[in-house]
Amino acid sequence: MTSNPRPRASLGRVLDDLGATLLDLVHGDAERADQIGGVVIHDPVDAPVLPPNALVLGIGVDEPGAVVALLRQLGTARAAGLVLRAPVPATPDVRAAADSAGVALLGLSRGAPWAHLAAMLRSLLAEGDVGVAEQESLGGLPSGDLFAVANAIASLLDAPITIEDRNSRVLAFSGRQDEADPSRVETILGRQVPERYARILSDRGVFRELHRTDSPVFINPVAEGDDAFAMPRVAIAVRAGDEVLGSIWAAVAAPLSEERAEAFQDAAKLVALHLLRVRAGADVQRRLRADLLSSALEGGAGAREALDRLGLSGQPLMVLGVAMSGIEEDTASIAHERQRLSDAFALHLSAVHPRSAAALVGGVTYGLVPLTGPVADGEERAVRIADDFLDRVGERMRPVVAIGPVARDLAGLAHTRTSTDRTLRVLRDGRGERRVARLGDIQVEALMLELRDMVAARGDRPTGALARLLDYDRQHHSNLVETLAAWLDAFGDVSSAAESLYVHPNTFRYRLRRLAEVGEIDLADPDQRFVAMLQLRVLAPR
DSSP states (O other), rough: OOOOOOOOOOOOHHHHHHHHTEEEEEESSSSSSSSSEEEEOOOOOOOOOOTTTEEEEETTSSSSSHHHHHHHHHHHHHHEEEEEEEEOOOOOOHHHHHHHOOOEEEEEEETOOHHHHHHHHHHHHOSSSSSSOOOOOOOOTTTTOOHHHHHHHHHTTSSEEEEEEEOOOOEEEEEEEEGOHHHHHHHHHHBBBOHHHHHHHTTTHHHHHHHHSSEEEEOOOOOOOTEEOOOOOEEEEEETTEEEEEEEEOOOSOOOHHHHHHHHHHHHHHHHHHHHHHHEEEEHHHHHHHHHHHHHHSSSSTTHHHHHTTTTTOOOOEEEEESSSSOOOHHHHHHHHHHHHHHHHHHHHHHHTTTTOOOOTTEEEEEEEESSSGGGGGHHHHHHHHHHHHHOOOTTTTTTEEOOOOOSSSSHHHHHHHHHHHHHHHHTTTTSSOOOOEEEGGGHHEEEEEEEEHHHHOOOOOOHHHHHHHHHHHHHHHHHHHHHHHHHHHTTTTHHHHHHTTOHHHHHHHHHHHHHHHHTTOOOOHHHHHHHHHHHHTOOOE
């Protein structure tokens, strides 16, 4: 009698695929929960919202007392499992707490980064939570399930397998990795072929040979001090036409037989189909999520259905907008960076709340996060989320984050999106040092930009004193307009204004008298000062 396969999102399946190398079941029943509801990072300062049957990553939790307290919380929240860094303090109290909570206790191997475990888990458990469709099959295996493919190839070749992308990052691996050498284990723990091994393979021409042939390539073991892999490898490129999608690597004892080499080539074609399906599925999910999120933010007839499909209806929502600042023209590389930033933001929000949604819409990544506390604290909470995200991604992509008002209901979403866009426009304009802002923080700047749009649309030009000063500066190559702007910005403080222009105060006073004469402006008149300041902000060339 053939048993049914484990559900793809079950804790037992996770241990089947990631066990022995990454995870170890320390205590509890892995079969208790049929489906894992999500992967959540534990934060002792700001407790995250847990979906039912969550798998919780207890980063930094190592004291038995803290483990017991956390297990009690997770039992109340109906979590499926808790992952701690090995060695796990499995004291009698910890075991009793795990039993009472019904939470399985797992250990993460030392040396394995938490970020890599989170990425592997999300990849393994990904089912597509928007518009779930019937699971397809490729070659008799669930479509896009690279771990199942890796295990099938491992059985075919009788050798542990890794499936890697073009940059030698591990996408999936089979069981039996403990039969390979330490270099393979290090590769699995880091989810990346270590640089020193990649350099050795590159120097030996392995990658060059791999990319120019469709046949398996046999690699003899290398023993060079500490940089050694003791077992031979057989690798084959995974291709889609002329494009190399990745490669498959098997740790073997000897060259493959003719039959197994042929089977390896057939397996590479199957892996190509799965990789293409993963790529296509990701693109479809992105487009669908973007369409649903855009519909929800526009507040039209389909907004309620869109929110329902995103799982966000009937609750107050925090709205955040992320964009890249200082972009003058869109190029292919900018589009790629923008998508990477969007993916990073979506991953960040998923750790904040499992039901959050983020998508790239017209150059801006919008994020919707359910609010679990008081509505009055929503914007401050969103600011903290934005600050944490910017601290993680750094400044290389020049990201800025706008915080919209909390949308209490469906009708408020369109207004919140408008406020977010107005705030983002100011941040992207790059006239200040702010990287995170709410509309209330920059409302004057937003109004100035909108006034500029209005006068530009009407074709208005500077008049009066400002027009005379601009003409004089153009004809005499002087800087009277700059002098006026500096004096107004300094509230009439000549010393500060002169310092901002790097000139002597007496020189500045002379220019000030000259601009009053040329512009025919009375600087003692508050109305004339206001008109000059407004025209400088709205009408003067930037």
